[in-house]
Amino acid sequence: MKKKKRVWMIIGVLVILALGLNYGLRLFRLHQLPESYAEISGTVVDNRYRNFISEFDPINDTGDFVRIGDKLYYNYYGNYATYGLYEITSDGSQRIYWDGHGPGAFLTGDMGMLYPIQAYNGKLLMNTVLDSNYYIYNSESREWEPAQGSLLAYSEETQTFEKVSMFEDGAGIRALIYQETPFGLVYESSAGSDLWVYTRDGGTEQIVGENVCSFYAYEECIYYMTLDTAADTFVLRVFDWNSKNDAVLCEWTEYAGLPYFMIERDLLVFVATHPETHTQSVYTMDLGDPGQKEECLFTIDRTNPDTAYICSWNVWNGTVYLCTENGLIACDLDSGGHRTLCEKDTLECDIVDDTWVYFLEADSHCLWRVRQSGGSAELVFG
Secondary structure, three states: OHHHHHHHHHHHHHHHHHHHHHHHHHHHHHHOOOOEOOOOOOOEOOOHHHHHHOOOOOOOOOOOEEEEOOEEEEEEOOOOOOOEEEEEEOOEEEEEEOOOOOOOHHHHOOOOOOOOEEEEOOEEEEEOOOOOOOEEEEOOOOEEEEOOOOEEEEEOOOOEEEEOOOOEEOOEEOOOOEEEEOOEEEEEOOOOOOEEEEEOOOOEEEEEOOOEEEEEEEOOEEEEEEEEOOOOEEEEEEEEOOOOOEEEEEEEOOOEOOOOOEEEOOEEEEEEEEOOOOEEEEEEEEOOOOOOOOEEEEEEEOOOOOOOOEEEEEEEOOEEEEEEOOEEEEEEOOOOOEEEEEOOOEEEEEOOEOOEEEEEEOOOOOEEEEEOOOOOOEEEEO
């Protein structure tokens, strides 16, 4: 009897040890940081603004990916232990920012906060203006400090984010969503839907202040979209910086889903959703002839279950890149011809050099890339 009892005790101990080992291995795997797999190549190009606004909601969402020199910076949404802002080079990667473990993080899987990032004058900026209740970890004092709508710059010397004084004036700190122009930085106020210019001499000037949905500076003009809520109409306007003239270019009432637009080779490009026909279309408008009706470049019929939804898009060098559930599609602005660069479920894409299109895979949040000319997709980080 004692022998049988001893056997059961041994079996119980072995089961407990096995469960503990399994738990330990799971915990170890969860804490294994992702790795980089690709060499950073290609000549850097300035496509920062289009990369930033091409995400799901250009006003309220985040900027997750930038390139500065031969380094990539990426907000990785892994699990509660591996998420964070990573610096990626050809030699490897390191996590340079994360909130740490929250209470019960292992049980709930909750992650901390990742903030929008952007590049400016060779510095990595982090934006914390979206919610005044956010907190920033100070690695020097090892304390959590309220993020009072601060704009932060990453210092390689201290490996911390430090406050900078950009966009500070009597109206408060401004949003990080900006576009650099010959006359200054055009940006939208974080406090409301009004446009401002941070001029080269350090001053600020308000342009408009009424229901701005999106904007795009091109040459000496600022094009911006407003929403007339009473008429349910999108109005495209243009502000000439030199003459200060503000004029209406056109209006749309039949299209839904116009969160943003881009300009490429004198063509205004936008993607519209038609709920009544279950289609999505890419349109262009010749800015040299604003009276001309927009032209449909490419249409996706979503009545077919196998057809993917365009969740975001980008433009570079005469090509529109469409991110869909069924792959990354490249559409030529001149001919309207299109091709599928890869068949992965893509959430967003960024162009930071003259060689690659970097994209975020939906399920894994891994960072991939494919050549703009086509070819096999490569895993960059994850």
